[in-house]
Amino acid sequence: MTKKTTPVSPDFLYQQIADRFEHLITSGVLKTGDKLPSVRALSDEQGISLSTAFRTYCELEAKGMIEARTKSGYYVSYRKRHLAPAPVESKPDADPARISVDDMIAQVYQHRSDEGITQLALATPALELLPQSKLNKALVEALRTHPASCLNYEEVQGNRLLRKQIARYAVSGGITVTENEVVTTHGCVDALTICLRAVTVPGDTVAIDSPTYFGIFSVLQGLGLKALQIPTHPVSGLDLDYLENSLNNVRIAACLFVPTFNNPTGSCMSDDRKQQLVNLLANHEVPLIEDDIYGELYFGKQRPRTCKSYDQSGLVMLCTSVSKTLAPGYRVGWCLPGRFLPNVLNQKRMTAVSSTTVTQLAVGLFFENGRFDLHMRNLRKALHTQCLQYSQAISAYFPADSKMTNPQGGYVLWLEMNQSVNAYDLFQTALRHKISIAPGPIFSTDGRFSNYFRMSFGRPFDGQIEEGLKKLGSLIQ
């Protein structure tokens, strides 16, 4: 730790040093229990002020990497148990008489807002992470500045101010579009539905990730489409060889993938593999619906690129929303439908007429005044910290043979239990102890992943969460 830092803006100095410590800790160079230099020693070593040194340790402490021991100093407290990535394949559920996936999902949702429940099931932001009062201001400003107080039908394509801002922000995902290439929707699932309608007819086959967000099965089912499940690796994402083989052997009308921070695995495809995917589909002339709803929630330095950013042929249709970043209740989403813009507009006109005016304009104003950037910096940091805190607690309390992902963004951990554990039984037992989790089988169409579950780290870590995870660990035992 003797190498001096190069001069940088003092505001980011502590962050840079904390990052370096974090790397040393997670990579195992510094081990749990190791004593760290005193604040004064750190200050001297790094050539930084005492307050910057102190802030560095606070940052690491908040993330659960280190702990302060009274009158003794700082020690590494991170319990490294780098669990093996969960394998994709799992035995299909053998008992067809068991509860249906739809009923299971209904049960998970039923207890969504029950009092006293430790909510670990839903991939949504905790209220305290959202910019409540600033958004209220934007909404009132929307009422005030809109010529018709937002009572009128909005343009079918969406509020123009919002579309301009979406086009501006798309640059961070590597995309260059104008507002005329953006269509707003009633949330992300609505965007997926509209895009699917634009490029498929009932009876068509659509390739999807496995496992994937259960809502996607239902959308396909509702449109009379068949799902072809493509295995997805918990770290590298989609199995491209499997997909290529399928493209050569099955008529696939469209693909619907979550390449960045897949739900539930958290996997993020590398830039190279995203480009490969786009090229592969361009060669086969197959549209790619890219669900990018978690794309802005990266823990690293940079936003991962989107598949859309590699799109030369206009075949990629990016879909996302503000439900995971700003306001689930606003129901504001959008898509960038590439060459399918006329079809998408037609589908939206026919089925939704238009989206809610006032929430679209409020989000547009929130983007415009720069508050979105500021909010997202805080949200990403909070989620990263929570991810590490939850992971550590799971490492401490769960059986030694459980496995867990190590996501670099998003809201969820994907856990594999011993094969003898039935996740649906665990879900029901946990619910009796007032803990809600999302059982694995809801993430496949055919009852796979019966010993897996998804856990959200959307709520700030506290005593109740820790108790919940401890109890969950003992229930799994």
Added chain:
Amino acid sequence: MTKKTTPVSPDFLYQQIADRFEHLITSGVLKTGDKLPSVRALSDEQGISLSTAFRTYCELEAKGMIEARTKSGYYVSYRKRHLAPAPVESKPDADPARISVDDMIAQVYQHRSDEGITQLALATPALELLPQSKLNKALVEALRTHPASCLNYEEVQGNRLLRKQIARYAVSGGITVTENEVVTTHGCVDALTICLRAVTVPGDTVAIDSPTYFGIFSVLQGLGLKALQIPTHPVSGLDLDYLENSLNNVRIAACLFVPTFNNPTGSCMSDDRKQQLVNLLANHEVPLIEDDIYGELYFGKQRPRTCKSYDQSGLVMLCTSVSKTLAPGYRVGWCLPGRFLPNVLNQKRMTAVSSTTVTQLAVGLFFENGRFDLHMRNLRKALHTQCLQYSQAISAYFPADSKMTNPQGGYVLWLEMNQSVNAYDLFQTALRHKISIAPGPIFSTDGRFSNYFRMSFGRPFDGQIEEGLKKLGSLIQ
């Protein structure tokens, strides 16, 4: 006019007398040009105050029934040309190379908010008829009173306060339900879509009115459903014999009808015929999706009953929204899905997750504080007046062989031109003169009604509208 009125509340006295005059005028007892008693004579005759007598004539004048001539008194000015109801059947479009219905609809919508257009195409309320500032207050109150400033996902079933109010208002349509039997949606078309999904699978056949709202075709198409068009009479509504015959010969999975103020014909089925329809479908165990979006917009004394009010078997699913009464841009609708509640909830959970929180709560509060009742009384009166004013102008300016409906509620007139008139050509010609109408072929799946068009009277009648109708009349000539 010498019979004395029985004593009633003075506030409603003038209305009662005005109604009686209106009846005498529309039924032809009093003819255009007839002189009416002076205000003083009316006061004496009816035993009412001078101001009540004056108010009576003002009411009739506002509706275009009578006119004041300077220094001469009041005269009947209503130009009675009671046009024959438009027949249902029309020749199918012979030229398959013509523009598609979808493209036609897109063109109608394209000019929705163009500056300087005389907008007669869209069945929507003019902004000045909506309670803008009162709704703004309700929306700000929603933000203030909701524990999470409406940022959170709402319950899947919908905001509870709004559902309670919907259940309360359903009584006026003859329906007794609790809030647990209501599901809110993202507008009425969304409600129709969810209900269809709950009771059909792709490939099924759904019976619909002919003509009917074009959005219904697209919803069916998007869900992979087949449309069976049932003829609808412009006055009495659905042809029940035709329907019964179809039920005996075709497997119909569901019916989707607009029994009250059908769009575009404006027809309203009588109570008896609604009951017959419900019984017929109960005998065949076929669900009825009742689109009641215009049900609250009656011109008569009482709200027409709904089919849902006759439902004993739980097969009727009523769908509606506030888009025609309060705020199109809010996207707040709902359904009462009867026995299909679990399926409907499942469909909503899977595809929409939930509806916009803040607009749902704002509408709930607006209902709760009684402002909805007051607003609706004003809106109904305004629409009735506008309907009469538009009808009179059409009678004055359109060719003698054109026919027009005489709706008792809703937003639209349905006009049949001479067979030589092509409505799509008329639409294009009118657009060049900055007048927008809705050509007949967009209301059928197979290009029928090629010499019909629909005209909205949603905008208050003024000089621009009158000029537009005059021009339109001359273009038809």
